[in-house]
Amino acid sequence: MIRDFCKNIVKFDVFDANDESLPYEKLDKQSWRITPNSKIINITMLVYAYDLSVRSAYINDEYAFFNGTSLFLRCHGYSGRCSMTLALPDKKQDRWQIATSMPRDNSQSNKYVYLAQDYDELIDHPVLMGEFDIASFRAKGVDFKFVLTGKHKADVERICQDLVAVCEHHLALFDYNIPIDEYWFMTLLCEGGFGGLEHRASTVLQYARNELPTVRQRKTMPDGYRRFLSLCSHEFFHTWHVKRNKPDVFIQLDLSKEVYTEQLWIYEGFTSYVDDLSLVRSKLIEPESYLELLGQNLTRLSRNPGQFKQTVTESSFDAWTRFYQQDASAANNIVSYYAKGAEIALCLDLLIRQETHDEANLFKVMQLLWRQFGSINVGTQIDSINSTIKQHLNIDLGSFFQHALYSTKPLPTEELLRGAGIEVCFRSQCEPGDKGGKSAEKEARVGFGASYEDNSIGVKITQVLESSPAYEAELFVGDVLISVEQWQVSKSKLQSILDDHYDQQYLTMHVLRDGRLVQLNLPVHEAQKDIIYLQTRDPALRDNWLMRPNLS
Known part of the structure; x- marks a missing residue:
């Protein structure tokens, strides 16, 4: 995606060696x-x-913190070596450190070169300068640095121990010609946020500081920490499966324009499968x-209704204009x-x-790739x-790939999981924002089909799914729903108010739309059973899938 980092250059000056313009x-x-x-030629820039x-x-x-893409100009026609010299602020010399995976010039002992x-x-070695904690660990001959910015109460010792298990899992899988001897996990802590970006010898993570485990939580696996380990697993796996294994059109990139490929499902999709699975393989979770x-x-x-409109190859190809520039209609029109x-x-x-x-299994295929x-x-x-599977495993999955990549028909997921001892x-849903994954004692009776957040009065609609009751009622994104059947609604009360009227044909809603009061009729339909959870039916079959070591 073209992010136009150049828009942040607020001053640009050029001088010769004598400081003449x-x-x-x-x-x-x-x-x-x-x-x-x-x-x-000396160029000076001021960057926002x-x-x-x-x-x-x-x-x-x-x-x-910066990525080189935000600061470094490229000299047209030059393909040789580059150097970076950093200077710490005078008032912070005693407290600030530098973290980067870029090799340091040891001949310059008095400078950060x-x-x-x-x-x-x-541009593939991000840089962090400031106050942070840094810890070291080693896994299968590779040195690792774990960095946390700012104040926190995280149990760094436990995090590093758990990361050893994750890193050893990935290093064992790709033990042929390991491309790194040092790797950095750089974590930007914040009040609330989430993100990760892979680089050739490091990753930058953004995470909520209060979601990391404290020493008091050492014997538990909080959901927020499980998610953090999965994020670390995901980004480290990219060391192979994105930074080196990549589509042919990504080998020589033209950074001035988008590069199109149908293959992103291979790289982000496979990594998204491995990130969580590696946690159970590493015995960090059950x-x-x-x-x-x-x-x-x-x-x-x-x-996600969009899964029936867009194929996974179309999603890959249109990533830069659709997946990375989503609006409220995205769930209805695209698939991730x-x-x-x-x-x-x-x-x-x-x-x-x-x-x-x-x-054999998918991990064997990734080793071959x-x-x-x-x-x-x-x-x-x-x-x-498909060609790798056919050549090395002597099986032809061409019909599966044709189905999976170029149609929007459901995959045989239920049947295949059943063969692994798992029932889908x-x-x-049981409450707003229900993520699934678990059974529930209480379920919604009346369907709604819109996402919403609390507002000063009522709730504000943030998304409306096609063919849902909210869609049929012509509820719009941005509407403020005030009442249902004359009962004032809130995020915590809306579903229970709907369920209390399950025996009616329509429900009267009052909505504020751009300052105008609108009355709508919501058709009463049974809530869709679109929340999924998995149950083990045969532990032996399940463990043969989940716990069996990677096949070499």
Whole structure:
């Protein structure tokens, strides 16, 4: 996606070695031409940096963080080595540190000088400067650094111990020609946030500080911490399965424009399958905890009407304009190549096991992909997965791939999970924001079909699903629903008010729409059973799938 980081350049000046101004011309939003000069050219820029995310640049009183894409100009036609010199603020010299996976120039003992082989490497080592805690650990010969910014109460010792298990799982899977000898987990703590971005020897994570475990929680696995470990697992897996294994069109990137591929479901989808599964394989969570996470992932797809409009290959191809620029209609019109790709990966894993009588699985395929493509810097084609399976495992899954990639018909997920000792169960939601994954004592009786948040009066509608009662009632995103059957609603009360009137044909709603009072009629339909949870029917079959070591 073109993020136009150049918009944050608020001052741009060019000088020669004697600090004399040099003339230049701005050619377009991100290009400058400087008058030819046989001597040194110095360019100074002032960059606005206040995007608290993993992708850009941000500075506050505690730390400064940036990706090279936000700060470093590229010299057209130059493909040689680059260096970076950092200077800490004078008033923070004693307290601030520097964290980056970029190799340091040890010959410059008194300066923070770092070296990169070329521009592509220069922008692939994010930099953190500031007050932070840093811990070290080692897994299968690789040194790791774990960094947490700002104040926190996290049990760093436990997190590092758990990360050893996750990292060893991935390193064991890709033990051929390991491409790193050092890796950094850099975590930007905040009040509430979530994100991760992979790099060749590091990842940047954004996470809510209060979701990390404290020493008092050492014997428990809070949901927020389980999610954090899954995020770490996801981004570290990208060290192979995105940064090295990648589509052929990503090998030589033109960073000035979007690059299109139908293959993103392979890379984000497979990684989204492995991230949670590796936690149970590493014995950090129990099988039932993993099944809860899998049920939540399947629920997200189940409640998404867009899965019947867009194929996973279309989702991949249109990622830059549709998936990364979503609006309130997204759930109705697109499918996530993360979620759908993960379901395809699940089905492939179980199908391969079934067809080879447990002699191979999806992990074996990913090992083969690493040896044949990523380890030698060769990109994959859309049919590389199927051809690898056919060539090395002697099974043909062509009909499955045609179905999974180029149609919107449901996948054989239920049947395949049944063969692994797992039953897929359905229920209606039990409360607003119900993520699924668990059974529930109480379920909604009346369907609504809209997402909402508390408002000063009533609730504000944030999303309306097609073919739902809210959609039929012509409820719009942005409407403020005040009452149902003359009863004032709130986020906590709306569903119970709907359920109290399950025996009526229509319910009268009063809505504020752009300052105007509107009366609507909500048809009363039984709540859809689109919440998924999984139950173990055969523990032996389940554990043979979940707990069996990776097949080499």
